[in-house]
Amino acid sequence: MKKHKIPLVSPAVGTQREVVALTFGKPAEKKVYLQSSLHADEIPAMLVSVMLQKRLHELESSGNIRGEITLVPVANPISLNQHLLGQFLGCFEMNTSRNFNRQFYPLRHLVPKIEPLLSNDKASNMLLIRSVLREGIDLEVPRTEFDSLQLTLLKLACDADIVLDLHCSLEADVHIYTNIAGWSQIEPLARYLGSTTQLLGNEFEGGTFDETIGSFWSELRNQCGISKAVPEGAVAATVELRGERDVSYAFAGNDADAIINYLTYQGVIEGEVKPLPPLPHSATLWASREEYHAPHSGIVVYLAKVGVLVDEGDPLFDIVDPLDERVTTVKSRTRGVFYMRRAIRFATAGAEIGRVTGRAAV
Ligand SMILES: [Zn+2]
Known part of the structure; x- marks a missing residue:
């Protein structure tokens, strides 16, 4: 195993953080990239990385790693240290309110540069594409520590064949987000994990890590059509543990x-x-999910468990107004899996409380 420490832009004098990447195996046909807890307060993913390290050490010692596997157990040393009044705030940078998993450098902007350089040979095209991706990221000069974190992670992942971004939700069962084109490659992972929900889309919420990689390859295939030998490319997924x-x-x-x-x-x-x-439930389109909000303020009492299939009309949660006898039951508008809900037990008016999957993707 090789340990690679990559320093981030120092945000203030006397302060320096780094991303630590662990690489098992050696360069071969396939490269895998895994990272945990880009939203730093999503600790289930970090513990999975600890377990993975043990298993990968053993597999490496017994010579059973065929490719190269890079693991970043702590993908966000910046927000790991963001605590306010006892609360761990890992999703957003406190100074700018930016979500750490949005607006990654859009790799698809490199497609016009790559397209004219491609030949009819898939293997040499793959080498060329990867080198343009690395060079493109290197040309971006990070102004802030936040930018340098995102570019560092993207550079570690951009030349991988399989990219898994390990997160968790608020209260949820295991679920997966991935690109429609890459679903067939990710489906076996969903089965092994017992994932109850698979959300497919080409665009999610504005430049997430997996979307940035998946959409690059989709765009390249769209631009080149069948005229150029475009390799299969990477599959990327966000896994909510x-x-x-x-x-x-x-x-x-x-x-x-x-x-x-x-x-x-x-x-x-x-x-x-x-x-x-077997896969517990079929994949559905991310865009057809239903979001449920508190109709008024009050105590949240859940009536449905996460990860279960609900029918249209099934109760999801009550909102109980403690100052009068008003209790409003919010029901599902669709048949689908109640795949995530908020960890709060008191809602302000209009707050989002939970989500149910929608229309089948295939
Ligand atoms: Zn997350």
């Missing part, structure tokens, strides 16, 4: 095993390919 309090050795061990099983299935790890378990 339940809710933020679901930190346990049992969950993390199972999730790490599922990822190792997936990498074995993909041929990056040598070993027996485990049978694929």
Whole structure:
């Protein structure tokens, strides 16, 4: 295993943070990139990285890693240190309110530069594409520590074949976001993880990490059509490992095993390919999800568990007004999986409380 420390832009004199990347195996046909807790308060993902390190050390010692696997267990050292009045604030940079997982440098802007350089040979095209991606990222000069974090992570991942961004939600079961074109490659991971919800889309919420990589390859294929030998490219997914309090050795061990099983299935790890378990629910379009809001302020009492299939009309939660006898039950407007809900138990008027999946994607 090689440990690579990459310093970020120093935000203030006397302060210096770094991203630590651990690389197992050696360059071969496939490269895998995994990172945990880009939203730094999403700790289930970080514990999975700890479990993964143990397994990868063993696999490397026994010579069973065929490709190169880079793991960043702490993807956001900046927000790891953001605490306010006892609360850990990991999603947004406190100085600018920017979400750490939005507006990554748009790799798809490099497509016009790449397209005329492509030949009819897929293998040489792959090398060329990867080198243009790395050079394109290098040309971006980060002004802030935030920018340098995003560019560092993107550079580590841009030449990988499989990119997994490990997060968690507020209260949730395991669910996955990925690009429509890449779904067939990610589906085995969803099965091994027992993921209850698979949300597919080409555009999510404005330049997330996995979307930045997935949309680059989609755009390149769209621009080149079948006239150029465009390689398959990378598959990228955001994996939500339940809710933020679901930190346990049992969950993390199972999730790490599922990822190792997936990498074995993909041929990056040598070993027996485990049978694929059934997928609990079909993939759905991210854009057709339904969001549910508090109709007025009050106490939130959940009536549905996360990860379960609900029908249209099934109650999701009550909002209880403590100053009169008003209780409003919010019901599902669709049949789908109640895949995530807020961790709060008191809502302000109009606050988003939970989400149910919508129309099937395939
Ligand atoms: Zn997150």
